[in-house]
Each structure stands twice: as C-alpha cells, then as structure tokens.
Amino acid sequence: MQDQLIIFDTTMRDGEQSPGASMTRDEKVRIGKQLERLRVDVIEAGFAAASVGDFDAIRAVAEAVRESTVCSLARANENDIRRAGEAVAPARRKRIHTFIATSPIHMKLKLRMSEEQVLEAAVRAVKLAREYTDDVEFSAEDAVRSEVDFLCRVFEATIAAGATTINVPDTVGYSVPERWGALFGDLLARIPNADKAVWSTHCHNDLGMAVANSLAAVMHGARQVECTINGLGERAGNASLEEIVMAVRTRSDVFSCSTAIDATQIVPTSKLVSTITGYPVQPNKAVVGANAFAHESGIHQDGVLKHRETYEIMRAEDVGWGANRLTLGKLSGRNAFRSRLSELGITLASEEALNAAFARFKELADKKREIFDEDLQALVSDESVTPEQERFKLVSLLAHSETGEQPFAKVVIASDGHEMRSEARGAGLVDASLQAIEAMVHSGTELLLYSVNNITTGTDSQGEVTVRLAKGGRVVNGMGADTDIVVASAKAFLSALNKMGISAARVNPQYGEEPETP
Numbered sequence: 001m002q003d004q005l006i007i008f009d010t011t012m013r014d015g016e017q018s019p020g021a022s023m024t025r026d027e028k029v030r031i032g033k034q035l036e037r038l039r040v041d042v043i044e045a046g047f048a049a050a051s052v053g054d055f056d057a058i059r060a061v062a063e064a065v066r067e068s069t070v071c072s073l074a075r076a077n078e079n080d081i082r083r084a085g086e087a088v089a090p091a092r093r094k095r096i097h098t099f100i101a102t103s104p105i106h107m108k109l110k111l112r113m114s115e116e117q118v119l120e121a122a123v124r125a126v127k128l129a130r131e132y133t134d135d136v137e138f139s140a141e142d143a144v145r146s147e148v149d150f151l152c153r154v155f156e157a158t159i160a161a162g163a164t165t166i167n168v169p170d171t172v173g174y175s176v177p178e179r180w181g182a183l184f185g186d187l188l189a190r191i192p193n194a195d196k197a198v199w200s201t202h203c204h205n206d207l208g209m210a211v212a213n214s215l216a217a218v219m220h221g222a223r224q225v226e227c228t229i230n231g232l233g234e235r236a237g238n239a240s241l242e243e244i245v246m247a248v249r250t251r252s253d254v255f256s257c258s259t260a261i262d263a264t265q266i267v268p269t270s271k272l273v274s275t276i277t278g279y280p281v282q283p284n285k286a287v288v289g290a291n292a293f294a295h296e297s298g299i300h301q302d303g304v305l306k307h308r309e310t311y312e313i314m315r316a317e318d319v320g321w322g323a324n325r326l327t328l329g330k331l332s333g334r335n336a337f338r339s340r341l342s343e344l345g346i347t348l349a350s351e352e353a354l355n356a357a358f359a360r361f362k363e364l365a366d367k368k369r370e371i372f373d374e375d376l377q378a379l380v381s382d383e384s385v386t387p388e389q390e391r392f393k394l395v396s397l398l399a400h401s402e403t404g405e406q407p408f409a410k411v412v413i414a415s416d417g418h419e420m421r422s423e424a425r426g427a428g429l430v431d432a433s434l435q436a437i438e439a440m441v442h443s444g445t446e447l448l449l450y451s452v453n454n455i456t457t458g459t460d461s462q463g464e465v466t467v468r469l470a471k472g473g474r475v476v477n478g479m480g481a482d483t484d485i486v487v488a489s490a491k492a493f494l495s496a497l498n499k500m501g502i503s504a505a506r507v508n509p510q511y512g513e514e515p516e517t518p
C-alpha cells in the first residue's frame with residue numbers, strides 16, 4: 001500500500017497574488033468546481049480577511065464544492081481566524097490555514113516581535129482555529145531562512161496545540177533540493193510529536209527549483225504538497241501542480257506515494273485557469289504547454305511513429321490533451337449548448353446570461369467551422385461579468401489597413417447606456433483600435449503586457465488576447481477572444497478597463513500589517 005500524497009491547491013490564494021490575477025466570486029466558484037473534478041484534496045480558496053469580496057468568494061466555493069476540503073488562509077491573529085472560520089463554515093470539509101513568520105529577518109523587521117511572542121501567537125492562533133474546525137494547518141512563513149532549533153520549538157508547540165498539518169514554506173524560493181529534503185529529514189527526526197501531523201511543503205520558484213524542492217521534501221517524508229495550476233503565483237510562481245502530480249505518477253519507482261488526482265482533468269484545468277487569470281501558458285511548459293507532446297525533429301517523429309515510448313514518457317491523452325472533443329456545431333440547439341456547458345461545470349447566472357452566451361455561440365459557429373470546449377470556455381468567460389461591472393462594452397469596430405497606408409480604426413463602445421464613437425490611426429490595427437478606445441475613456445492606464453494566443457489550431461481559431469494594465473499601483477488583466485484578433489484586442493482592453501473600475505483593494509497576507517496578538 002502506497003501512502004497518499006495530499007495535493008493542496010493554492011491557485012486561488014497564492015496564485016491570485018500574481019499581478020492582475022485576482023478572480024471574481026463566480027470565477028472562483030468555476031475554478032473550485034474544476035479543481036474538485038481534478039480531485040484536488042484541499043482547495044485554498046483565498047484569504048478571508050483580505051476583503052469582503054474574498055470572504056464572499058471563499059464562502060461561495062465552500063457552498064459549491066462537496067468533495068475537496070475548502071480552506072482559507074489567516075494570519076495568526078483573532079480577526080483573521082474568525083473571518084476564515086466564518087468563510088469556510090458552509091463547507092462539508094473545512095480547513096483553516098494560519099501562519100506567522102519565523103525567520104529572524106521577518107520577525108525583527110516585518111513583525112517586530114520576539115521569538116517568544118511569535119511562538120505564543122502561533123499557539124494561540126492554532127487553538128482558536130480549532131474552535132472552528134478539527135482540520136488546522138500551521139505554516140512558518142520564511143521557514144527556509146529560519147533557525148532550525150526555533151522551527152522545531154514552534155512546530156512542536158503548534159502540533160501540541162492542535163495543528164493537524166505542518167507546512168514548511170520556502171517563501172522566497174531560496175532553497176535547493178538537497179538542503180530542502182534534508183531539512184524535512186531533520187525536522188521529522190527531531191520533533192517528538194512529528195508523527196501527530198501531516199508534513200507539508202510549499203515552494204516558490206525564484207530559482208526555478210520549486211518542483212524539485214517539493215519532490216525532495218516528499219522523498220524525506222512530506223505527505224502534502226502545496227502547488228498551483230500552471231505554477232501561477234507571485235514573482236516566479238509556486239510549484240506547479242501538474243508537474244508534481246505527473247512526476248510522482250511517472251516515477252512511481254522513485255516515490256513511495258500516489259495522489260488521488262484525475263490526470264485527464266489537468267489540461268482542461270490549466271486552460272480554465274489561464275483564461276480566467278489572463279496568464280497564458282508558455283508553449284514549452286511541461287505537461288500543459290502546447291508543445292509539451294509535439295515532436296519537431298524528424299528523428300523523434302520517426303521514433304514516435306514506430307513506437308511511442310522511444311521519445312515519450314507520458315501519454316498526452318492521460319493528462320487531458322485531445323479531451324477537447326469537437327462538441328457543437330452551427331446546427332446545435334440551446335439545450336445541447338446548455339448541457340455541454342454543464343458537463344464542463346459551467347452554470348450561467350441567469351437565463352439572460354445563457355441566451356447572450358448562446359447568441360455569441362451562434363455568431364462564432366457562423367465564423368468558425370468547428371467549436372471545441374476551449375472555445376466554449378472563452379465564450380462564457382465574459383458572462384461572469386455582471387452588467388454593473390461591465391461599464392464599457394464593444395458595440396462595433398471597423399479596421400482598415402493597406403500596404404503603404406497608416407492603419408486606421410473606428411470604434412463604437414457603449415458606456416452606461418450611451419454610445420460613444422472615436423477613430424484613430426496607429427502603428428497597426430490593434431494599436432489604432434486601442435488608441436481610439438483610449439481617446440473615449442481617458443483611462444490614463446499604462447499597458448504592461450499585450451499577448452495573443454490561439455485557443456485551438458487553424459487559421460480560423462479564436463485568438464485570445466491578454467492585456468495587462470497598471471494605474472496608481474493597481475494591476476489588472478483583461479482577456480478577450482474572437483476569431484478576429486483586432487476585435488479580441490479591443491475586448492481585452494475593455495475588459496481590463498472594466499476590472500480596473502470594479503475590484504476592491506485587496507490586502508496581501510504576507511505584506512499586510514503585523515498581526516495583533518489574539
């Protein structure tokens with residue numbers, strides 16, 4: 001019998017700390033349901049004390065998800081823990097994840113607390129969390145730069161106080177596999193009550209070693225890995241879920257544990273997270289990149305055709321590639337559309353939203369012969385925006401380019417029930433369209449990123465555009481999809497402008513003010 005390796009997904013918490021990746025409540029519910037389909041053990045749905053919006057989103061995930069445990073992060077203070085406890089209350093299985101920093105640099109310069117104060121706050125936080133649930137996780141933030149003797153004291157005390165999972169984070173992505181594995185070996189050997197908790201690893205990717213470090217911890221006794229879909233996360237991101245899961249599965253000769261993950265849901269989950277957050281997946285990304293199973297060189301192609309295992313260690317279909325079966329066509333009706341959406345775990349908020357999405361589906365089917373699941377995901381992503389959130393909407397766009405002439409665009413948008421129109425010339429059609437929009441909205445935003453990806457293959461594929469904007473310290477991502485990439489770009493720009501106007505400020509749990517003592 002192999003041990004179970006618990007997969008703790010923090011895409012909606014640590015992943016959400018990536019610039020512009022914040023998700024609405026409905027988006028979190030959609031991701032939560034997909035993570036449940038993936039059979040993730042624990043879903044960290046957010047940080048309840050960050051904002052009212054995040055509290056509501058965690059509650060909605062706790063109501064919608066039945067199989068996976070739903071978790072909220074909380075700093076080691078009374079308010080955070082009570083908010084987390086209330087947010088996860090509706091969940092069938094609930095967890096509170098409380099943390100405090102234990103490294104000298106964080107305790108001295110960020111928290112301004114002594115070791116004794118930190119230890120006391122940690123124990124108190126765990127005890128309070130246990131009043132809400134029996135499933136309490138404690139993390140020692142910046143464990144990687146903490147003194148091992150102090151870590152041992154904190155972990156022993158928090159296990160004695162009732163923590164059932166002990167998480168050891170490499171918050172700054174500083175470790176290397178050999179050292180990280182050895183730290184787990186040391187902690188497990190030295191802490192007398194170590195066997196009373198599940199040991200967890202949480203690694204960041206600043207030196208590109210988050211997955212390698214996590215796996216080294218697993219080899220030395222960790223039985224929970226904290227990770228994110230596509231390795232999303234602030235700075236260089238977190239350990240990538242798909243890489244951890246497939247490494248453990250593919251190298252079962254090395255790892256004496258297995259996960260409960262349904263690997264065929266990996267690619268659909270990756271695409272959903274990318275669509276919602278606006279973070280594209282690089283083509284050469286392991287497991288979920290568009291080229292992860294593509295063989296370009298003649299020698300490789302020849303080998304694979306003769307016997308697949310000559311160059312492939314995993315099968316594309318086992319991780320969900322090709323699962324994007326052709327689903328609907330021009331003649332499909334509303335019921336077929338609704339039922340495919342529901343098979344994909346998408347429930348639209350109202351009949352009007354369904355009607356609007358169906359109308360857009362028909363328009364798309366007129367332009368594009370084959371409609372795949374990815375097209376449907378992109379098509380409905382706009383429907384999670386409520387009319388109040390959609391301040392600007394694209395009405396029409398005319399774009400003209402001719403060799404030797406400066407490209408020109410004429411754009412009509414609707415704002416609060418009124419139509420506005422403007423025209424501009426630019427370096428290209430996209431530039432001209434975005435300039436025409438800016439001339440109407442005067443957003444004053446700075447464009448940080450513009451990227452285009454094709455959603456499926458073929459020149460009739462929808463282009464998915466990501467636009468990242470910044471203003472006054474806030475960063476938002478907007479996405480737009482259309483078979484015409486100029487239209488997709490205008491939609492992405494408007495979606496980012498709408499987000500800029502709607503999201504409330506969030507507190508980053510790790511940069512927020514120091515915890516009050518409970």
Ligand code: KIV
Binds near residue numbers: 139167202509
């Ligand atoms: O990286 C980190 O230390 C964290 C903790 C809050 C677990 O994300």
Ligand code: ZN
Binds near residue numbers: 204
């Ligand atoms: Zn983290």
